[in-house]
Amino acid sequence: MSDLRELYQQVILDHNRKPRNFGDLDGANRFAHGDNPLCGDKIQVLLKVDGDNIVQDVKFKGSGCAISTASASLMTEAIKGKTVVAALGLFDLFHEMVTSDLPEHELDPSLGKLGVFYGVREFPVRVKCASLSWHTVHAALTDSDAVVSTEA
Amino acid sequence: MMTTPFDVVAVRGDFPVLGRKIYGKDLVYLDSAASAQKPSQVLDAQRAFDATTYSNIHRGVHRLSQDATVAYEAARKKIAAFLGAPSEHEIVLTSGTTEAINLVTQSWGRSTLGPDDEVVITWMEHHSNIVPWQLVAEQTGCTLRVVPIDDRGELDLDAARKLIGPRTRMVAFAHVSNALGTINPVSELVALAKAHGALTLLDGAQAVPHVKVDVAALGCDFYAFSGHKLFGPSGTGALWGRRKLLDSMPPWKGGGDMILSVSFDGTRYNSVPHKFEAGTPNISGIVGLGAAIDYLGGLDLDAAFAHEEALVHHATESLLALGKIRIIGTAKNKASVVSFVTEGIHPHDMGTILDQEGVAVRAGHHCAQPVMESFGIPATTRASFAFYNTHDDVDRLVTAVRTALEIFG
Numbered sequence: 001m002s003d004l005r006e007l008y009q010q011v012i013l014d015h016n017r018k019p020r021n022f023g024d025l026d027g028a029n030r031f032a033h034g035d036n037p038l039c040g041d042k043i044q045v046l047l048k049v050d051g052d053n054i055v056q057d058v059k060f061k062g063s064g065c066a067i068s069t070a071s072a073s074l075m076t077e078a079i080k081g082k083t084v085v086a087a088l089g090l091f092d093l094f095h096e097m098v099t100s101d102l103p104e105h106e107l108d109p110s111l112g113k114l115g116v117f118y119g120v121r122e123f124p125v126r127v128k129c130a131s132l133s134w135h136t137v138h139a140a141l142t143d144s145d146a147v148v149s150t151e152a
Numbered sequence: 153m154m155t156t157p158f159d160v161v162a163v164r165g166d167f168p169v170l171g172r173k174i175y176g177k178d179l180v181y182l183d184s185a186a187s188a189q190k191p192s193q194v195l196d197a198q199r200a201f202d203a204t205t206y207s208n209i210h211r212g213v214h215r216l217s218q219d220a221t222v223a224y225e226a227a228r229k230k231i232a233a234f235l236g237a238p239s240e241h242e243i244v245l246t247s248g249t250t251e252a253i254n255l256v257t258q259s260w261g262r263s264t265l266g267p268d269d270e271v272v273i274t275w276m277e278h279h280s281n282i283v284p285w286q287l288v289a290e291q292t293g294c295t296l297r298v299v300p301i302d303d304r305g306e307l308d309l310d311a312a313r314k315l316i317g318p319r320t321r322m323v324a325f326a327h328v329s330n331a332l333g334t335i336n337p338v339s340e341l342v343a344l345a346k347a348h349g350a351l352t353l354l355d356g357a358q359a360v361p362h363v364k365v366d367v368a369a370l371g372c373d374f375y376a377f378s379g380h381k382l383f384g385p386s387g388t389g390a391l392w393g394r395r396k397l398l399d400s401m402p403p404w405k406g407g408g409d410m411i412l413s414v415s416f417d418g419t420r421y422n423s424v425p426h427k428f429e430a431g432t433p434n435i436s437g438i439v440g441l442g443a444a445i446d447y448l449g450g451l452d453l454d455a456a457f458a459h460e461e462a463l464v465h466h467a468t469e470s471l472l473a474l475g476k477i478r479i480i481g482t483a484k485n486k487a488s489v490v491s492f493v494t495e496g497i498h499p500h501d502m503g504t505i506l507d508q509e510g511v512a513v514r515a516g517h518h519c520a521q522p523v524m525e526s527f528g529i530p531a532t533t534r535a536s537f538a539f540y541n542t543h544d545d546v547d548r549l550v551t552a553v554r555t556a557l558e559i560f561g
């Protein structure tokens with residue numbers, strides 16, 4: 001039960017219930033689709049990146065479990081206004097957090113609220129749910145029109 | 153019909169894995185529709201075979217190979233009797249339902265279908281009874297027609313009457329649906345197919361563990377099932393087909409065992425069923441499947457199935473009593489599956505929470521994405537029952553679902 005409360009923290013439940021930056025984005029110039037064929041999660045990330053390589057706006061669409069929805073929602077909040085390089089840096093930090101043995105107190109402070117996903121590593125099959133939106137945005141920022149799959 | 157009570161405690165003793173703890177809690181295994189657990193009788197039979205008799209089959213002059221062949225062929229006879237097949241020559245041993253269906257699509261389908269022909273399947277098929285037909289449709293130019301389902305998860309028979317017609321060459325459908333539990337009206341569909349001279353293939357993967365199957369009475373032309381859903385080993389299964397059909401069908405895989413003689417002037421094929429069994433099969437697995445059928449033969453199956461029905465009823469009523477739960481698949485005639493969705497909780501999250509409580513269920517689309525599409529949902533949580541489950545298991549499931557509802561507030 002304590003592991004479950006660790007996984008389903010209030011922040012995650014809240015972002016699942018009321019996802020931020022959800023919907024269409026007019027004038028988007030970077031896109032990617034993400035699929036988790038094992039559970040049917042589907043996500044689309046749309047970004048508006050300006051001439052200075054700053055993420056002016058970002059939205060996501062799709063359907064998924066609480067972990068993937070909340071992760072997508074928090075991802076959009078985290079990268080909005082950041083440079084592409086900084087957003088990709090957050091991708092690396094997030095990836096490390098959910099896949100490595102790094103103790104919680106050594107998490108990079110720039111992860112901020114994203115730290116709520118620390119507990120996901122205790123649920124190996126759910127790591128993919130938490131990472132789907134990050135892999136998708138990574139694809140969108142490094143290779144537009146990309147499709148990613150957690151089973152690739 | 154009166155049945156004696158089923159002795160579930162005694163039966164559970166036969167399934168060692170059911171004694172396992174998951175996160176310190178007694179395992180509640182509600183995923184038998186994905187794969188059923190194996191009794192000691194199967195595990196022991198396989199081990200004994202491997203320890204005393206194992207060798208390659210159909211090709212040895214030596215004693216061990218002869219004994220192995222006898223054991224392997226004995227399993228084929230058991231499967232024939234289990235399905236009510238007139239002869240064991242009509243039983244092609246396969247790696248499972250998927251391979252059995254692909255055999256029909258690639259051998260019968262590819263050699264007989266053409267651009268004017270139609271194959272009818274249904275919206276509730278497992279992907280393994282969809283994709284092989286799509287492949288053969290691409291290869292032959294035939295058209296695939298799909299019978300819709302209603303909001304209870306029953307086939308729309310009026311639509312079926314319109315879809316099945318003079319162009320129909322094959323009607324292929326699940327005997328029992330894996331995602332919904334629906335037991336389909338085989339006799340109506342077989343009669344419709346026959347009226348138009350079409351053949352029928354039944355996907356029996358979910359039927360063999362939960363209903364009595366007699367292919368002669370069903371009137372179909374092909375019947376496919378998997379050993380691992382029948383308390384036997386994975387990588388085993390069978391296709392039953394009418395002898396005349398099997399005789400007329402070309403081989404679909406080439407290799408050892410399926411030939412009489414090989415020469416560069418021309419190869420002669422073995423007779424059925426061996427014509428369809430190229431390569432060394434899962435020998436001890438098939439022996440294990442024979443043992444699983446023996447095991448079932450020692451049970452009171454009427455009582456076992458009545459017990460399963462009571463579990464499904466109990467689970468359905470108790471889940472609905474929690475509120476916020478919608479059961480997907482409410483067919484009148486239903487076997488052993490309770491698929492559900494919960495307002496505000498994705499099945500994947502439900503699956504994780506149940507798992508933490510020691511309750512193993514399947515969460516997802518159950519390899520039946522069209523079913524999900526027709527209900528307008530991405531996935532369900534599916535609890536599936538076998539005779540070794542108890543009413544206590546149902547209570548544990550319901551308690552765990554209540555926990556999920558609490559967490560998600």
Ligand SMILES: Cc1ncc(COP(=O)(O)O)c(C=O)c1O
Nearest residue numbers: 248249250278280330357358378
């Ligand atoms: C209705 C149905 N058909 C076919 C299959 C495929 O069986 P297998 O993977 O054993 O070939 C399954 C298994 O999930 C099933 O439930």
